[in-house]
Amino acid sequence: MATGTKFELKMGAATREAFGRTLVELGRSNKDVVVCDADLSKSTMTTYFAQEFPERFFSCGIAEANMVAVGAGLSSSGKIAFVSSFSAFLLNKGFEQLRVTAAYPDVNLKAVGTHSGISIGEDGPSQMSIEDLALACSLPGFAVLSPCDEVSMRAVIHEVAAHKGPVFVRAARAKSPIVYSEGTRFPIGGSHELIAGKDVTLISHGLLVAEAIRAAASLEAEGISARVIDMYSIKPLDRDAVARAARETGAIVAAEEHLTDGGLGVRIAQVTAETTPCVMEFAGVNNVYAESGTPDELLDKYGLRAVNIAAAARKALARKGAR
Amino acid sequence: MATVTETRSVQELQAVCKQIRRHIVTMITAAKSGHPGGSLSAVELLVSLYFGGRMRHDPKNPQWKERDRFVLGKGHAAPVLYAILAEAGYTPVDELNTLRKLGSIYQGHPDRRFIPALEASTGSLGEGLSLACGMALAARLDGSPTRAYTMLGDGEIQEGQVWEAAMFAAFHKIDNVVCIVDYNRIQLDGFVKDIMDLEPLTDKWRAFGWHVIELDGHDMNAVNAAYDEAAATKGKPSVLIAHTVKGKGVSFMENNPKFHGMAPTAEELQKALAELA
Numbered sequence: 039m040a041t042g043t044k045f046e047l048k049m050g051a052a053t054r055e056a057f058g059r060t061l062v063e064l065g066r067s068n069k070d071v072v073v074c075d076a077d078l079s080k081s082t083m084t085t086y087f088a089q090e091f092p093e094r095f096f097s098c099g100i101a102e103a104n105m106v107a108v109g110a111g112l113s114s115s116g117k118i119a120f121v122s123s124f125s126a127f128l129l130n131k132g133f134e135q136l137r138v139t140a141a142y143p144d145v146n147l148k149a150v151g152t153h154s155g156i157s158i159g160e161d162g163p164s165q166m167s168i169e170d171l172a173l174a175c176s177l178p179g180f181a182v183l184s185p186c187d188e189v190s191m192r193a194v195i196h197e198v199a200a201h202k203g204p205v206f207v208r209a210a211r212a213k214s215p216i217v218y219s220e221g222t223r224f225p226i227g228g229s230h231e232l233i234a235g236k237d238v239t240l241i242s243h244g245l246l247v248a249e250a251i252r253a254a255a256s257l258e259a260e261g262i263s264a265r266v267i268d269m270y271s272i273k274p275l276d277r278d279a280v281a282r283a284a285r286e287t288g289a290i291v292a293a294e295e296h297l298t299d300g301g302l303g304v305r306i307a308q309v310t311a312e313t314t315p316c317v318m319e320f321a322g323v324n325n326v327y328a329e330s331g332t333p334d335e336l337l338d339k340y341g342l343r344a345v346n347i348a349a350a351a352r353k354a355l356a357r358k359g360a361r
Numbered sequence: 362m363a364t365v366t367e368t369r370s371v372q373e374l375q376a377v378c379k380q381i382r383r384h385i386v387t388m389i390t391a392a393k394s395g396h397p398g399g400s401l402s403a404v405e406l407l408v409s410l411y412f413g414g415r416m417r418h419d420p421k422n423p424q425w426k427e428r429d430r431f432v433l434g435k436g437h438a439a440p441v442l443y444a445i446l447a448e449a450g451y452t453p454v455d456e457l458n459t460l461r462k463l464g465s466i467y468q469g470h471p472d473r474r475f476i477p478a479l480e481a482s483t484g485s486l487g488e489g490l491s492l493a494c495g496m497a498l499a500a501r502l503d504g505s506p507t508r509a510y511t512m513l514g515d516g517e518i519q520e521g522q523v524w525e526a527a528m529f530a531a532f533h534k535i536d537n538v539v540c541i542v543d544y545n546r547i548q549l550d551g552f553v554k555d556i557m558d559l560e561p562l563t564d565k566w567r568a569f570g571w572h573v574i575e576l577d578g579h580d581m582n583a584v585n586a587a588y589d590e591a592a593a594t595k596g597k598p599s600v601l602i603a604h605t606v607k608g609k610g611v612s613f614m615e616n617n618p619k620f621h622g623m624a625p626t627a628e629e630l631q632k633a634l635a636e637l638a
């Protein structure tokens with residue numbers, strides 16, 4: 039699955055860039071695709087769509103709640119509406135509208151939040167989205183996806199456009215390493231095992247997939263065989279892959295650029311509790327708002343690096359051994 | 362009782378404005394990111410409040426209970442507020458160039474965890490007026506002379522919450538709240554008229570029950586007079602619709618949407634400082 043040698047990754051475009059480009063592809067092949075943006079089109083990259091299809095692009099001003107409900111209205115009337123902003127504003131300002139105008143009536147709305155996580159850097163916590171997955175996953179019927187690279191983002195956007203039902207897709211500001219080769223499929227509810235392993239399983243999404251791959255490399259050097267899974271579909275979750283990892287490796291580390299409360303990790307824990315209880319460790323933002331800094335400094339300080347994932351894996355292995 | 366910042370002459374205030382503008386462009390250049398345009402457009406409006414005696418505050422006693430409050434709704438303009446707080450003596454001037462760096466008190470957006478003298482942590486647009494209304498109401502309950510000021514961007518007032526707060530303030534006759542709209546006509550993606558036009562803006566505020574004061578937001582005399590008129594207006598809240606120029610004071614930034622959220626280069630900084638000498 040991974041390109042090149044097992045642990046080697048080449049830098050690619052940001053997932054928001056891939057999102058913007060893919061919207062244009064969709065716009066060309068389907069005239070029902072419409073896009074709404076809230077004064078951030080040059081950041082979310084919906085600007086590409088706006089330039090090519092100005093009549094199908096709706097500038098909403100800085101008014102995310104209205105935008106979400108307008109999108110739901112468009113979708114209720116047969117359009118495939120994408121609404122986009124920074125993830126923090128889309129989910130937090132638009133949550134009630136996502137709930138009552140999209141989730142509850144099961145409307146075919148596509149919400150895409152960019153600039154997720156703390157890796158936006160210098161702007162600081164007001165613009166950082168670390169609660170978005172907890173919020174989106176709480177909505178009945180929503181599909182929630184967090185692709186890790188440009189290849190998977192492009193495929194996911196095509197998937198969600200074809201899918202009937204409300205969707206939230208999470209994109210990042212920063213460039214991300216290319217994990218996949220073109221042509222890989224990303225069905226909603228799926229996952230990809232990127233590295234085989236038998237001692238412990240590292241499960242992540244988004245920018246932390248590359249960190250998990252690096253963690254697996256350092257663990258391998260210590261003689262620890264780590265399985266790496268990209269859980270790009272946070273909801274629905276690939277329960278089989280989780281149960282198999284629990285059964286076959288007996289230890290799981292969940293790593294994500296999100297609060298540990300309410301993120302992928304707790305969703306995995308629910309599945310292991312229901313299927314095959316196993317040792318788990320959680321790497322994520324722990325009950326705190328971050329601060330300004332460079333993306334690298336923040337990922338270091340808040341423990342979202344390969345070293346942190348590897349340390350969590352060692353801890354999980356020690357606990358597994360003690361059982 | 363704590364003292365109130367002394368009043369300065371218009372000439373002195375204009376000199377302070379220049380100094381604030383130099384800080385703004387210098388600190389954003391050092392940070393390599395930030396929002397110069399909307400910081401520069403707000404200078405006179407804030408200098409009048411903090412240095413022109415229009416706001417009652419005491420840098421030696423930031424937690425003075427009866428101080429007036431200021432909430433920067435448009436939190437991305439943090440550099441103008443930081444420069445003012447520093448020049449007023451609340452925070453160190455020599456740390457301004459640590460803006461946006463890890464560990465700096467001068468965070469990307471106003472953050473009360475780092476500077477307690479800030480009345481609110483902002484950065485998610487649309488919340489400033491609601492906060493100011495709450496502060497003004499608390500003062501009313503306490504029998505305090507406190508007035509609450511908030512500055513909103515013209516793009517920011519597209520948020521529905523602003524109009525919920527506008528209705529609330531008029532309904533509750535909150536005459537100790539003052540809303541300042543920095544009407545610089547540019548938001549993030551471009552010109553306000555092309556993103557989501559606001560006109561007729563003064564009519565909107567009037568229809569919501571506000572006392573509207575329209576002014577040139579760079580004319581120091583007009584700014585001082587507007588705050589005085591707001592303070593004298595009883596029974597309803599006041600809004601300043603301040604016509605301003607985004608990037609004011611730096612020729613190549615003026616009316617240039619590019620400098621909403623882009624730092625100047627080192628070379629551009631030199632040009633800017635020469636113009637602000």
Ligand SMILES: Cc1ncc(C[n+]2csc(CCOP(=O)(O)OP(=O)(O)O)c2C)c(N)n1
Nearest residue numbers: 077399484485486514515516517547548549
């Ligand atoms: C709720 C919310 N949506 C979007 C943003 C991103 N954003 C930051 S500044 C800005 C434009 C603000 O324009 P305006 O209010 O006119 O400010 P000014 O021109 O005075 O800088 C946007 C959209 C935000 N900070 N908060």
